[in-house]
Amino acid sequence: MSSPSEQHLVALVGNPNSGKTTLFNALTGENQKVGNxxxxxxxxxxxxxxxxxxxxxxxxxxxxxxxxxxxxxxxxVTRDFLIGEQDDETFPDISVCVLDASALExxxxxxxxVIELGRPVVIALNMVDLAxxxxxxxxxxxxxEELGVPVVPVQANKNKGTLELKQALxxxxxxxxxxxxxxxxxxxxxxxxRTHFIQTICGEAARRENxxxxxLTDKLDSFLLHSFTGWAALIAIMLGVFWTIFSLSSYPMxxxxxxxxxxxxxxxNTLPEGDFNNLIVNGxxxxxxxxxxxxxxxxxxxxxxxxxxxxxxxxxxxxxxDRVMNLVGLSxxxxxxxxxxxxxxxxxxxxxxxxxxxxxxLITILIAPWMSCSARLPVYFLLIAMLLPQASSLQxxxxxxxxxxxxxxxxxxxxxxxxxxxxxxxxxSHFMLExxxxxxxxxxxxxxxxxxxxxxxxxxxxxxxxxxxxxLWALQTYPKPAKGSLASEDKSLALxxxxxxxxxxxxxxxxxxxxxxWRTSTSVLTSFAAREVFVSSLKITYSISEDIEExxxxxxxxxxxxxxxWPDGSKIYTPLTLLSLLxxxxxxxxxxxxxxxxxxxxxxYNWAVGQLVGMSLFAYLAALAVFQIGTLLGF
Amino acid sequence: xxxxRRATDIxxxxxxxxxxxxxxxxxxxxxxxxxxxxxLRSMGFCESMEVKKLSNGHNMLCTVCGxxxxxxKKLAAQILVCPV
Numbered sequence: 001m002s003s004p005s006e007q008h009l010v011a012l013v014g015n016p017n018s019g020k021t022t023l024f025n026a027l028t029g030e031n032q033k034v035g036n037x038x039x040x041x042x043x044x045x046x047x048x049x050x051x052x053x054x055x056x057x058x059x060x061x062x063x064x065x066x067x068x069x070x071x072x073x074x075x076x077v078t079r080d081f082l083i084g085e086q087d088d089e090t091f092p093d094i095s096v097c098v099l100d101a102s103a104l105e106x107x108x109x110x111x112x113x114v115i116e117l118g119r120p121v122v123i124a125l126n127m128v129d130l131a132x133x134x135x136x137x138x139x140x141x142x143x144x145e146e147l148g149v150p151v152v153p154v155q156a157n158k159n160k161g162t163l164e165l166k167q168a169l170x171x172x173x174x175x176x177x178x179x180x181x182x183x184x185x186x187x188x189x190x191x192x193x194r195t196h197f198i199q200t201i202c203g204e205a206a207r208r209e210n211x212x213x214x215x216l217t218d219k220l221d222s223f224l225l226h227s228f229t230g231w232a233a234l235i236a237i238m239l240g241v242f243w244t245i246f247s248l249s250s251y252p253m254x255x256x257x258x259x260x261x262x263x264x265x266x267x268x269n270t271l272p273e274g275d276f277n278n279l280i281v282n283g284x285x286x287x288x289x290x291x292x293x294x295x296x297x298x299x300x301x302x303x304x305x306x307x308x309x310x311x312x313x314x315x316x317x318x319x320x321x322d323r324v325m326n327l328v329g330l331s332x333x334x335x336x337x338x339x340x341x342x343x344x345x346x347x348x349x350x351x352x353x354x355x356x357x358x359x360x361x362l363i364t365i366l367i368a369p370w371m372s373c374s375a376r377l378p379v380y381f382l383l384i385a386m387l388l389p390q391a392s393s394l395q396x397x398x399x400x401x402x403x404x405x406x407x408x409x410x411x412x413x414x415x416x417x418x419x420x421x422x423x424x425x426x427x428x429s430h431f432m433l434e435x436x437x438x439x440x441x442x443x444x445x446x447x448x449x450x451x452x453x454x455x456x457x458x459x460x461x462x463x464x465x466x467x468x469x470x471x472l473w474a475l476q477t478y479p480k481p482a483k484g485s486l487a488s489e490d491k492s493l494a495l496x497x498x499x500x501x502x503x504x505x506x507x508x509x510x511x512x513x514x515x516x517x518w519r520t521s522t523s524v525l526t527s528f529a530a531r532e533v534f535v536s537s538l539k540i541t542y543s544i545s546e547d548i549e550e551x552x553x554x555x556x557x558x559x560x561x562x563x564x565x566w567p568d569g570s571k572i573y574t575p576l577t578l579l580s581l582l583x584x585x586x587x588x589x590x591x592x593x594x595x596x597x598x599x600x601x602x603x604x605y606n607w608a609v610g611q612l613v614g615m616s617l618f619a620y621l622a623a624l625a626v627f628q629i630g631t632l633l634g635f
Numbered sequence: 636x637x638x639x640r641r642a643t644d645i646x647x648x649x650x651x652x653x654x655x656x657x658x659x660x661x662x663x664x665x666x667x668x669x670x671x672x673x674x675l676r677s678m679g680f681c682e683s684m685e686v687k688k689l690s691n692g693h694n695m696l697c698t699v700c701g702x703x704x705x706x707x708k709k710l711a712a713q714i715l716v717c718p719v
Binding site for chain 2: 110356432434
C-alpha cells in the first residue's frame with residue numbers, strides 16, 4: 001500500500017474529439033503546467049489534484065490518437081508514454097481512457113488496446129448526456145464487467161462525475177492479466193477479435209435506438225458543407241475574421257502606442273542625462289514597445305483560430321479546402337497550419353503535426369513562412385502608405401490584399417514544385433478527417449489557451465527582442481564621437497561613424513542593386529533577427545527622436561524617407577525602391593525563432609538552414625529583378 | 636457454368652465499394668483491403684460495422700456509429716460494403 005503523501009502518475013488517453021482536454025481541465029482546474037517532451041515539440045500538459053482519499057495525483061494529458069500504432073509524432077508520444085519509454089518517465093500508475101459515449105464503437109478500440117498493455121486502466125465514459133439524447137442506452141455495469149476495468153460515466157463539460165472518477169483512482173488498482181477478447185496471432189487477427197468483441201458488448205451495453213433523425217449538426221452541415229453555400233460561408237467567415245482583426249485591434253494598439261510613448265517621455269525627463277537615459281528610452285522602451293504593439297492582433301487571431309477549432313468548424317474548412325489544396329498537391333489538413341501562419345509561422349508550423357503524410361508535412365513547413373505574418377504588417381503599413389500617399393484607405397487595403405496574395409500564390413506554386421522533387425511517402429496517405437459535432441466553445445478553456453499564447457509572445461518580447469534592442473542600441477551609439485567634433489553635434493553623422501554605420505556602409509554594395517541605401521541595408525540586416533525591428537531600426541538610423549508621440553514619429557519618418565537622397569542628389573525612396581523593399585519583406589525569412597522551430601519539427605538542420613538561405617536568396621533575387629527591370633523600363 | 640451458387644458467392648456478388656454505393660444508403664462493411672486498411676480500421680471502419688453514406692464526390696461524407704467522417708474516394712474504394 002502506498003502512503004498518501006506519495007504522488008501518483010496518471011495518464012489521460014483518448015481519441016481526438018473525445019472531450020479529453022475538457023475532462024483534463026475539469027479534473028485539474030487551475031493547477032496546470034505546459035512543457036515539452038524531450039526531443040520532440042509535442043507539448044506535455046500536466047496538472048495535479050487530490051483524490052477524496054487525499055492522494056496527490058499528477059495527471060498528464062497525452063495527445064489525442066486513434067490507435068497505438070504510431071502514425072504521427074503525436075501518436076508516437078502517447079504510445080511511448082504508456083509503455084514507459086518516453087522521457088525516461090516511469091509507467092503511469094493508472095491510465096484513464098476517455099471515451100465519447102455517443103461513439104462508443106469507435107472509441108472502444110483504443111481503450112482495448114490500452115487495456116491489452118496490461119497496466120491498470122480506468123474508463124471515463126464521457127458525454128453520456130449526448131449519447132442519451134441520441135437514443136443510446138448505456139449500461140456502465142455491463143461495460144465494466146466485460147472489459148474488466150472500472151467504468152465511470154462523466155459529463156466533463158458540466159463537471160459531473162469527476163468526483164466519482166477521482167474516487168475510482170484507487171491504488172493499487174489490479175491490472176487485468178488477460179482481457180476476455182485477446183487472442184494471440186497476427187495484428188489483423190487481434191484487431192478482428194477486438195472488433196467482434198466491440199460488436200457484442202455494444203449490442204448489450206450501448207443500444208442504439210433512433211438512428212437517422214437529423215441533428216442540429218446535420219442541419220448546419222447541409223448548409224456549411226454545401227458546394228455553393230458552404231464556400232460562400234467559408235469566404236465570408238475568412239473575410240470577417242481578417243477584417244475584425246485589422247479594425248478591432250487598432251484600438252488597443254493605439255493605447256499601447258500612447259502608453260509607451262508617454263513612458264518613454266517620462267523616463268527621458270526623469271532619468272539623469274547620459275548614456276543610461278539613452279539606453280532606457282531609445283533601446284529598451286522603444287524596442288519593447290515596438291514589439292508589444294502586435295499583441296492585440298496576435299491575441300485576436302489566436303482567438304478566432306481557437307474558436308473555429310473548438311466549435312468544430314475548422315474540420316469543415318479543411319474538408320472544403322481539400323479540393324483547392326489538392327491542386328498544388330497538398331491536402332485539406334494543410335489549411336489550418338497555413339492559415340495560422342498568417343498570425344505567426346511558429347504556431348502554424350507546430351500545427352502541421354496533424355498531417356499524416358511526412359512529405360506533405362515537410363512541404364507545408366517549408367512554405368509556411370511565405371504566409372505574411374503579423375510581424376510584417378508594420379513594414380507593409382509604412383511602405384504602402386509611402387507608395388500610395390494619395391490613395392484612399394480602401395485602395396490601400398486592396399493593395400495590402402495583393403501583397404498577401406503574392407505570398408500565398410508563390411507559396412502554393414513552390415508547394416507544387418516541391419511535391420515533384422521530394423521523395424514519395426512509403427505508404428500513400430489520403431484525406432480522411434473526423435467532422436466533430438458543432439459545440440459551443442468553453443469560455444474558460446478559450447481564455448486559458450489565448451493567455452498561454454499571449455504569455456509566450458510576451459516572454460519573447462522580454463527576452464530575445466529586449467536583448468536585440470540593447471545590442472542594436474549599443475551598435476549605433478558606440479564608438480561615441482569625440483567631444484567638440486562635428487559628429488557630436490549632428491546625430492545622423494554620429495550614427496554614420498558608429499559601428500552600425502560602418503556595418504551598414506560595408507554591406508551597402510550588396511543591397512545597392514536593390515535600391516537600398518546604407519541606412520535601409522542596416523535596418524534590413526537587423527530585421528533578420530525579427531522583422532518587427534525593421535521600422536524601429538529605420539527610425540533610429542534616420543534619427544527620428546524617440547521621445548515624441550509614436551504617430552508623430554511615423555509621420556516624421558515618412559517625411560525623412562521621402563526627402564533622403566543619394567550623394568548625387570537623386571531620391572533614395574522612389575516608388576521602385578519601396579516596391580523592391582516590399583517584395584523583399586514578402587519573401588525573406590527574417591525570423592530566427594522560425595528557423596529554430598523548423599529545425600526541431602523536421603528534426604534536421606539541413607532543412608531549416610536550406611529554407612532560410614533559399615527564401616532569403618529568393619527574396620533578394622525577386623527584389624533585384626523588380627528594381628533592375630523597373631529601372632530599365634524607366635520608372 | 637455452375638447451376639447452384641453457394642450463399643457466400645451471392646454475398647460477394649452484392650458487395651460493392653463504399654465509393655460505388657449510392658447516397659443515403661445504410662451499409663454494412665464486409666471487408667477492408669489495401670494499404671490504408673489499418674488507418675481506416677483505427678478510424679472506426681471495421682468489419683461488420685454499419686455505415687451510412689451521406690454524400691458523394693471527391694471527398695465523401697459518411698457516418699460510422701454516429702460520427703461523421705470525410706474520406707477520400709480512393710480510401711472509400713478500399714472498403715467493401717453490402718446493403719443492410
